[in-house]
Amino acid sequence: MANKTKETYKFLLMDSIKIFAPATVANVACGFDIFGFAVDAPGDEVIVRKRTDKQIVITQITGDEGKLTYDISKNTVSVPILKYLQYTQISEGFDIELHKKMPLGSGLGSSSASSVAGVFAVNELLGKPLVSKDLLPFSMEGERVACGSAHADNVAPALLGGFVVVRSYNPLDVFKVPTPSELFVTIVHPDIEVNTKDARHILRNEVSMKNTIAQMGNVAGMIAGLMQADYQLIANSMIDFIIEPVRAILIPEFFEVKNAALDAGALGCSISGAGPSIFAFSKGLETAEKVGIAMKSSFEKVGIIANAYVSGINQEGPKIIG
Ligand code: HSE
Numbered sequence: 001m002a003n004k005t006k007e008t009y010k011f012l013l014m015d016s017i018k019i020f021a022p023a024t025v026a027n028v029a030c031g032f033d034i035f036g037f038a039v040d041a042p043g044d045e046v047i048v049r050k051r052t053d054k055q056i057v058i059t060q061i062t063g064d065e066g067k068l069t070y071d072i073s074k075n076t077v078s079v080p081i082l083k084y085l086q087y088t089q090i091s092e093g094f095d096i097e098l099h100k101k102m103p104l105g106s107g108l109g110s111s112s113a114s115s116v117a118g119v120f121a122v123n124e125l126l127g128k129p130l131v132s133k134d135l136l137p138f139s140m141e142g143e144r145v146a147c148g149s150a151h152a153d154n155v156a157p158a159l160l161g162g163f164v165v166v167r168s169y170n171p172l173d174v175f176k177v178p179t180p181s182e183l184f185v186t187i188v189h190p191d192i193e194v195n196t197k198d199a200r201h202i203l204r205n206e207v208s209m210k211n212t213i214a215q216m217g218n219v220a221g222m223i224a225g226l227m228q229a230d231y232q233l234i235a236n237s238m239i240d241f242i243i244e245p246v247r248a249i250l251i252p253e254f255f256e257v258k259n260a261a262l263d264a265g266a267l268g269c270s271i272s273g274a275g276p277s278i279f280a281f282s283k284g285l286e287t288a289e290k291v292g293i294a295m296k297s298s299f300e301k302v303g304i305i306a307n308a309y310v311s312g313i314n315q316e317g318p319k320i321i322g
Helices: 002-013 079-088 110-125 132-147 155-160 196-201 209-227 231-237 244-250 254-263 285-300
Strands: 016-026 035-050 056-062 094-099 163-169 172-177 183-190 268-271 278-283 306-311
Touching: 016 110, 016 155, 016 183, 035 110, 035 155, 035 183, 035 306, 056 079, 079 110, 079 132, 094 110, 110 132, 110 155, 132 155, 132 172, 132 196, 155 163, 155 172, 172 209, 183 285, 196 244, 209 231, 231 268, 231 278, 244 254, 244 268, 254 268, 254 278, 254 285, 278 285, 285 306
Parallel strands: 056 094
Antiparallel strands: 016 035, 035 094, 035 163, 163 172, 183 278, 183 306, 268 278
């Protein structure tokens, strides 16, 4: 308790803070809008400084090629902060610097990383009036301005770290699932942009009973596989009967890249979030790296430039880096 007081006091003395919040893979094949996990890199960085007046100002944005707005009522970094200040009835002013360290519209949870970093920074600067989990509804508001839907499958793992399940949206209920230590992810991002709003728009509203049953089996299998470190069960569960067949058309070479990942030894492979990034799970770092080379070269064979990232499952979520 004494330590906690000392820690809080230290933060109250701080005038500025720099936060890293991680990229995330949402959906994870079978769990549309309910599964997501955080990776070690890439991630966004946000610097928040206290002001002497009560204004909220975005002072600098880098890494966005000029695409993001400085309007605080429309930017994913500031909207969660405004909602947070409104809810807590704290009237303080902050300058915000947003440094995008990952591409926009990439399927890597770019908007979520910014949303989480901003509100996490403010909560820290104010001496943590709320625990991390309570920041989730505010972070989700950033997602709403980014793509018109306040889904939590990127925001929750970016905020809490680890593999997160959104059990319910109303009421909001999320929980973490432990992941096996040898589970690694490879993410390959082709140099094309997919707008999340469009990728949601093309989805059908009805799902057949047959596909619902098959998908529910895989959702249950994925959770059990992760908890029991059963890599074969994880592999068997990485089939998406509902979303991937519709969205695959948005990603050139999707099936070729997926086959390349499976041939190189991946447990399974699917679209990361709304795409165009494609992710694969592997057992072991070495296989995950081989899978990355295979996926990247599959894109490059047809002239599409792609970046590959390999990571374990990031259990930490946002962190203070300055
Ligand atoms: N679950 C979301 C989707 C993640 O697939 O549309 C993208 O933000």
